[in-house]
Amino acid sequence: MALVPGIHPFLTVLSQHAAMTALVLGGLLLSLFYRHFFARPDELAGMRGPRNTSLLRGNRDRLNVARTLEWQEMYGRTFKTHAMFSMSTLFTSDLTALQHILNRDEIYQKAPIIRWGLSEMLGRGLLVLEDEEHAKLRRIMSPAFSPSQVKLLTPLFLDKAMELVAFWSPTNNAGWTQFNVVRGLKAVTLDIIGLAGFGYNFHALAPGGDGSTGVTALGSAFRALFESSQTRVMTPVRFLRGVVPGLRNILPAPKHAVEARKAMERVGMELLLSAKRDEDGAEDRRDLLSLLVKSNMAESEGQRLSDEVVVAQIPTFFIAGHETTSTSTAWALRALAAYPEVQSALRSEVQSLGTDSPSFDTLQGLPYLDHFVREVMRLHAPVSFTNRLAMRDDVIPLSKDGAWTDVNGVVHESIIVKKGQNIQVPIGAVNRDRTIWGADADEFRYISFHAHLDLLKRGMSRPERWASPLPAGAASVPGVYSHQLTFLGGPHNCIGWRFSLAEMKSLLFVLVRELEFALPDGWTADDIVPASNAAVQRPMLRARPEEGTQLPLRVRRIGV
Structure with missing residues (x-):
């Protein structure tokens, strides 16, 4: 007799078996969870x-x-x-x-x-590997991020910054226009890492691009993957799939994540095969892809990298190479919009050069720009933990x-x-620790425009926090950059920190020369806050966090 009227007895047996299987699996899972988390x-x-x-x-x-x-x-x-x-x-x-x-x-x-x-x-990118695998890969890739290689990339940084200016002001209108600057910043930094590291053009700033991920297949994959809250946030379901491998087949990854991963692997393999065909002419090149291909084709087993490992570095560095830099530059623009005197002081310094295409060394020799960037990176580490x-x-x-x-x-x-x-x-907490940086550690410290002009007359130009000797406690911060933890320290410090800083300075040099930035009418800097519970501290609106990453600013051309 059927347990439920109208249902065939065979189906009833099947449903009983399914219920029993679910009960057993549930008991096993509860046992695993108890042993793993509570026992x-x-x-x-x-x-x-x-x-x-x-x-x-x-x-x-x-x-x-x-x-x-x-x-x-x-x-x-x-x-x-x-x-x-x-x-x-x-x-x-x-x-x-x-x-x-x-x-x-x-x-x-x-x-x-x-x-x-x-x-x-x-995939098995640098961010995933540990021990000797990690050390080997860093040895191979480090020349791509050396000071000499970054110097060669500075013209590319500046050219792309000018493309961003055109993207933001296509009509050369002298009036104010308000829009979300994050999209353009993500686009320009994605274009830069694509060309500088792999010779891949996302066309993110080109007509037809969407201002954030471009018109390419890989750009679309990035958008699908990283604009989804399901992949940006560690949900309980993702956590369980991580700690209980058996659940990964029962609870598969979101469809868009699987498709994006396949697209990234496909484009990565195309880039690898293309680079292998051109390998004869790349002997002296030090871009990231050339170094990876050279190791992929090495005769020594100890130096050789598999196709899988090489391909995994491509999306890894596309992401790491544009997400953090675009976020840091967004916070820099928010600071310039919030503190007009700082913006004027910085514009005075960059315009004093008399050139729109400075060398790497010239950019590094701009003290106000350098110390402004240091303060932004201290206060707004893109990754806080x-x-x-x-x-x-x-x-x-x-x-x-x-x-x-x-x-x-x-x-x-x-x-x-x-x-x-x-x-x-706690990266961000160390950077804002009052016992290290003083009572105003949680504030953006700056000097007035008039004080800056006075310093210029005396051959000086720098924001206040970095003008004086650093606090004694800062000397012990175990970071690779400027006594901060922003780029970490030790063997796993950010391999591209020099690249990122040179790119950010190049962007700011051009943007401050060509454009003026202001907060929307009636807004204060406090209306724009970091995203909570997110890996990267992207800006969002305090009053409307559900709208996601954004930084609305008023922007206008200078001298038009």
Whole structure:
């Protein structure tokens, strides 16, 4: 007899089997989750920190730079929070501890779930690899980002910046026009990394481009992949697929992500094959693709890279090479619009050169531009946090004043971590730490236009924070650039940091010479805030976060 009237007994049996299978699978999953998240002891149980606000998401929804600084004021420089499924996470902004964590990459590596998430989108790129694979790939690619190679790319940076000016002011109208500048910045930086690294033209700024990803197949793939909240944010479903490999077939990746990955692999293989055909004429070239192809065709097994690894670097560097630089430049334009005196001072400096095509060395010799960029990068690190996982037990040293007190009042002068401990490196919080940078660490410090003119007369020109000797504490920040953590430090520092800074300075040089920027009428800088709970701190509107990444500014040509 059928359990449900009108349903064939055979179908009833099938449904019973399906229900039993689902019940067994559910029980197995619950067992796995319990063992993975809750059964293991919390090694940080005695460490103070904010209350866990969600069994499912932990403190993740509250995670941002401002909140981290608040927690640091409450609990000290070392405390714990909770990640997905309430996993305990060690937070420390102690500089001695960070020096240890960032330099001991054989112990502290990206968590497997992070590496899996990146590899699912980009393949086995530099951001995914660890240990000798990572070191080998960096050795091969480093010449593409050397000072001498970046010097050769400066004319390309400047030319593309002028294309952006034309893109933003096609009619040469002298009046103000308001639009979202993020689209153009993403377009120009995507064009630059495509041409500079791989000889691939996205045509993102060309007629017919959409102002962000261009008209090419790869550009469309990028838009599908990175404008989706499903791939930008670590949702519980993505998290579960990361920690339980068996779920990856049951809960497949979003269709658009799979299609985008295939498109990137297809274009990457086309670029690789084309470069192999031209390999004879590329012996002395130092662009990224030429270096990768040279290693791909090397006779030595120790130097050879597989096709898979070479192809994976192409989308990796397209993304890393344009997302962060476009975001940093957007925050720079927001600062210029918010502080007109800074904009005037910077324009005075760049116009004093008397040329619209300065060399790399000339750009580096502009002190106000240099120190303006330093302040922007300090205050608006495009990536505010990075993750590490302890691959074995360790004891993390602390600075002399970095001891932490547990919930029982016991003082600890080091941090004992066990294998598998999750660690969050608070990049943005270190860059804004008042104990390092002073009471105004959370503010954009600048000098007035008139003070700048006075400094010019005396042969000086620089924003105030960088004019004086840096605070003693800043000298210990373990970063590769300007005593900041923006580009990290240690073996996994950002390989393209020189490239990114030269590109940003070139863009600002041209944009400030040719255009004037202002906030929309009635707006303040506080109306534009970083995206919360996102890997890259893109600007968005405080009042309308659901509208996504945007930076509306009023823009007009100068001298038209």
